Amino acid sequence: MHxxxxxxSYNNRLRQLPPEHKxxxxxxxxxxxxxxxxxVQIAIALxxxxxxxxxxxxxxxxxxxxxxxxxxxxxxxxPALLISGVAVSARASIQADALSGLTxxxxxxxxxxxxxxxxxxxxxxxxxxxxxxxxVLFTTPFTELLQVLRRIGCPVVLTELLLLMYRFIFLxxxxxxxxxxxxQSRNGYRTRQRWIxxxxxLIRQLFQKTMKHYQQFVLSTAARGFNGQFRVWSSQSYQxxxxxxxxxxxxxxxxxxxxxxx
Amino acid sequence: MSQWLVEFxxxxxxxxxxxxxxxxxxxxxxxxxxxxxxxxxxxxxxxTLFLLANGLxxxxxxxxxxxxxxxxxxxxxxxxxxxxVGLVFQNPEQQLIASTVEExxxxxxxxxxxxxxxxxxxxxxxxxxxxxxSFAKKPxxxxxxxxxxxxxxxxxxxxxxxxxLLDEPTAYLDPLHTRQLAxxxxxxxxxxxxxxxxxxxxxxxxxWADWVFVLNRGKLLLEGTPKDVFTQGDLLNKVKLSIPxxxxxxxxxxxxxxxxxxxxxxxxILQILD
Numbered sequence: 001m002h003x004x005x006x007x008x009s010y011n012n013r014l015r016q017l018p019p020e021h022k023x024x025x026x027x028x029x030x031x032x033x034x035x036x037x038x039x040v041q042i043a044i045a046l047x048x049x050x051x052x053x054x055x056x057x058x059x060x061x062x063x064x065x066x067x068x069x070x071x072x073x074x075x076x077x078x079p080a081l082l083i084s085g086v087a088v089s090a091r092a093s094i095q096a097d098a099l100s101g102l103t104x105x106x107x108x109x110x111x112x113x114x115x116x117x118x119x120x121x122x123x124x125x126x127x128x129x130x131x132x133x134x135x136v137l138f139t140t141p142f143t144e145l146l147q148v149l150r151r152i153g154c155p156v157v158l159t160e161l162l163l164l165m166y167r168f169i170f171l172x173x174x175x176x177x178x179x180x181x182x183x184q185s186r187n188g189y190r191t192r193q194r195w196i197x198x199x200x201x202l203i204r205q206l207f208q209k210t211m212k213h214y215q216q217f218v219l220s221t222a223a224r225g226f227n228g229q230f231r232v233w234s235s236q237s238y239q240x241x242x243x244x245x246x247x248x249x250x251x252x253x254x255x256x257x258x259x260x261x262x
Numbered sequence: 263m264s265q266w267l268v269e270f271x272x273x274x275x276x277x278x279x280x281x282x283x284x285x286x287x288x289x290x291x292x293x294x295x296x297x298x299x300x301x302x303x304x305x306x307x308x309x310t311l312f313l314l315a316n317g318l319x320x321x322x323x324x325x326x327x328x329x330x331x332x333x334x335x336x337x338x339x340x341x342x343x344x345x346x347v348g349l350v351f352q353n354p355e356q357q358l359i360a361s362t363v364e365e366x367x368x369x370x371x372x373x374x375x376x377x378x379x380x381x382x383x384x385x386x387x388x389x390x391x392x393x394x395x396s397f398a399k400k401p402x403x404x405x406x407x408x409x410x411x412x413x414x415x416x417x418x419x420x421x422x423x424x425x426x427l428l429d430e431p432t433a434y435l436d437p438l439h440t441r442q443l444a445x446x447x448x449x450x451x452x453x454x455x456x457x458x459x460x461x462x463x464x465x466x467x468x469x470w471a472d473w474v475f476v477l478n479r480g481k482l483l484l485e486g487t488p489k490d491v492f493t494q495g496d497l498l499n500k501v502k503l504s505i506p507x508x509x510x511x512x513x514x515x516x517x518x519x520x521x522x523x524x525x526x527x528x529x530x531i532l533q534i535l536d
Contacts, residue, residue, distance in 0.1 A: 010401060141401070143361040163361065170403035171355055216356035223316050223349040224357075224417065225341055225373035232360045233368035233381045236399060 004062070006170075009141045012056040018238040019144040020151075025248045026136045032252065033128035036259040038121055041128035043258065047251060048131035051139075055244070058138045070130040074123055081122070082115040142166050144236075160230045168213070175209055176202065266291040267329065267425050267456050268315055268347070274323035275310055275480075284310040286480035287324070292425065297451055298458045299467040302477035303502055308460035309352075311477070312427045315458075316349045329424075345374060348423035352430040354410035363405070363413050364389065364398040370421045384420060392416040392446065408439035412446070419450060426450060428459040432466060444470065468492065468506035476503070510534045 009015075014022065033044050052058050086094055091108045101110025136145070143166065146159045179202050183189065188198035268291070275285040285307045292298055292315075300308050313319045314326060317333055317340045326333045328343060351357045360366035364385055371381045389395045392412055397405065405413065411431065418426065431447075432440050447470075451457055461467060467474060467488060474491040476484040478501045484491055492498070492509040505513075514530055 006401065007404065010399075010404075141361075143365075143401075164359070167359060167361055167402070213356060216351065216353070217359065219313065219318055220349075220351055220357040221359060222318055223344060223351075224370040224421075225344045227341070227373050230359075231369075231372035232365035233372055233378060233385065234362065234365050235382060235385070 005137060006142070008058055008062070008138055012058060012139050014051075014056040014139040014244075015141075016239045017139075017244060018240055019140050019148050021240060021245065021248075022140050023136060023145065023148055025252075026132045028248075028252050029132040029135070029255075030129055032255050032259070033125065033132060036128075036255065037262045038124035039262050040255055040259045041124040044255060045124075045127040045131045047255075048128075048135050052131070052135055056135075056139045063134065063138070066134055067127070067130065070126055071123075074119075074126050077122070078119055081119045082111055083109060084112045084115060085109045147234075156229065163230065168217075171213065172206070172210065176206055179205055265294055266327075267294040268292040269327040269330075270311075270314070270324070271327065272324035273314060273321040273326060275314060275319060275321055277310075283480050285314065285321075288477075288480060288482055290475060290482050290485070292456065292458055293473055295454065295456055296472040297447075297470060298456070298473045298475065299471040300458065300460045300475045300477060301462070301464065301467060301503060302483075306477040307480040308477060309429055310480075312349055312429055312458075312460065315425070315427060316347050317343045318349075341374070345370075345421050346423055347425045347427065348418035348421055349427045350415050350418050350429065350431065352433055354407070354414040357414040357417070358402045358410060361401055362399050363394055363402060366402055366413060367394075367417045367420050370417060374421070388416050388420040391449075392419075407434050408436065408442070411435065411439070411443070415443075415446065419455075423455065425456045425458065428457065430460055430462070432461060432463050440466075464492075464504060464506045468508060476501070507534070 029044055029048060033041050036044070049063065052063050053060050084094070084097075085107050088103055088106050088108050091098075094108075094110065094112075097113050098110035099113055099116075101108055103109075143163065146163055146166075149162075150156065150159050183198045183202060187194070188201075189195045270285075270288050270290040273285055273288045274283060276283045288307070288311070290311075300311065302308055310319065314321060317335065320335050328346065333339065333343060358366050360369050367388055368381050368385050371384060376384075386395070386398075389398050392415070394409075394412065394416060397409065397413075402410065402413065411434075415428075415431075428447075431443055435443065444466075447457060459471075471488055474484075474486065474488055475482060476491060476498070483501060484494060484497060488506075492505050493513075495505050495509070495513060498505060511531075511534065514527075514534065517530075518527065
C-alpha cells in the first residue's frame with residue numbers, strides 16, 4: 001500500500017461517513033456487478049467514479065491511474081482471448097467464429113468473435129468490480145476497515161495482525177528506501193552483477209533490521225503494560241448522511257431494475 | 263516514602279551469549295524529584311539500566327527497589343511498576359504502535375484496564391498538554407520525527423509515572439525540537455516527576471541535570487552534581503568522556519597567572535574549541 005493512497009483515505013470528503021455504510025455500499029455494488037449484464041456493469045463503474053472523484057474529491061489523475069493499472073492487466077489477457085488456433089483440417093468447424101485469420105504450417109490462427117465478446121464481458125466486469133474496491137480504498141482508512149471487521153466478529157488475532165502489519169509496512173518501506181538510496185549513492189546498482197549483489201544485501205539488511213525492530217517492539221509494548229490484547233481508544237465519530245444514504249439506496253435499486261430490463 | 267525512588271543493589275546482568283556483563287555489580291540510587299542524567303560511552307550499560315528499572319529485564323544477581331520496596335517480578339507487580347516507571351525509547355519508530363496519535367496515547371491506559379470514560383477524559387488532556395490536539399487523528403507514520411518523539415513521550419506521560427526514563431531523547435532532533443523538548447521536560451519535572459535521562463549531550467547535562475551518574479563498563483564510576491562530576495576531568499578523560507565547554511574554560515582560567523601571555527591564552531582557547 002502506498003503512502004499517498006493512505007493520505008487520501010484520511011483526507012477525503014467522505015471521511016466522516018460511517019465506515020460500515022461505505023463498506024456496505026461497496027459490497028452491494030460489487031454484488032450487483034457480479035450478477036449483472038455489461039451495460040449495468042459499465043453504469044456501476046461510472047457511478048462509482050462519480051462517488052470517488054465527484055463526492056470524495058479524489059484527484060481524477062490518481063483515480064484514472066489506478067484504473068489504468070487494472071485495465072493494464074486486462075489488456076495483457078486480450079491476446080489469449082482474441083487469438084485462437086486450430087489444425088487446418090478443423091478450420092470448417094470454426095468458420096462462424098473466425099473473423100479473420102492466417103495459416104501457419106498445419107495450423108490456422110484466427111481472431112475469434114467469441115473472444116471479442118469474452119474480452120468485452122471481462123472488461124465491463126473488471127471495471128465495475130475494481131471501481132467498487134477503489135471506492136473503499138480511497139474513502140476509508142485501513143484502520144477503520146479493521147474496526148468494522150472487529151465489530152462484525154472477525155477474530156481479534158487476525159485484526160490485530162493486520163493492524164500491526166499495516167503499522168509496520170510503512171517502517172519497512174522507509175527502511176528499504178533508505179538502504180536503496182545508500183546503495184545507489186555508492187553506485188551499488190551500476191552493473192547487472194552489482195545489481196544482484198546489492199539487492200541481496202538489501203534483502204539481508206532488511207531482514208536483520210526487521211528482527212531488531214521486532215525485538216524493540218516486544219520491549220516497548222511490554223514497557224507500556226501490554227497484557228496480551230492490543231486495545232486502543234479512539235474518539236473518531238462519524239456522521240451518517242441522509243442524502244448519501246438515499247442516493248446510494250436509490251442508485252442500487254435503479255441498477256437492479258436496470259439489470260432486469262437489459 | 264524513601265528519598266531514593268529507585269535503588270539498584272549490587273545488580274548484575276549479562277546478555278545471553280556474551281561474557282562481558284552489561285551491568286556489573288552496580289549499586290546506584292535515583293534521588294526522588296530530581297532531574298538525573300546518565301552519561302557514558304556507547305555500550306556502558308545505560309539502556310540496560312533502563313530496561314532493568316522498568317522491570318523488562320530481571321537482574322541475575324542483586325536486586326532493585328522501587329519506592330523502598332524490592333521489585334517483585336510477578337505479573338501484577340510488573341503492571342504496577344510499568345505504570346510508575348515510564349520508559350521512552352531512543353527511536354520513536356519502535357515505540358509507536360497504534361495507527362493514529364490518540365490511539366497510541368490511549369494504548370497504555372487501555373492496558374491498565376481503565377474505563378472508556380476515564381480514557382476519553384485523560385487522552386485529550388495529554389494531547390492538549392503536549393500541543394498535539396491538532397494531530398490527534400493523524401496517522402502516526404505521517405508525523406515528522408520530532409512529532410513522533412513527542413507522541414512517544416505523551417504515550418508514556420499519560421500513565422502519570424513518578425519516574426520517567428528517557429533514552430537519548432535529543433537524538434535525531436533539530437535545535438528547535440530540542441528546545442521544545444527541554445520546555446516539555448521542565449513542565450513534567452515541575453509537576454513532580456523524577457526524570458532520568460541517558461544522553462551523550464554533555465552541554466545539555468550541564469544545563470539541565472541536578473544529578474549525574476557516570477557509567478563505565480556497567481559500573482558506576484562517578485556520581486554527583488554536574489559541578490562535582492565535570493570537575494573530575496582526569497577521571498572522565500580516562501573513560502573517553504569530554505567535559506562541557508563551561509568547565510573546560512573554567513579549568514583554563516584557573517591555570518592563568520601573571521606570566522600567561524595573551525597569545526598562550528588564545529592558543530589554549532582554540533585548543534578547547536577544537
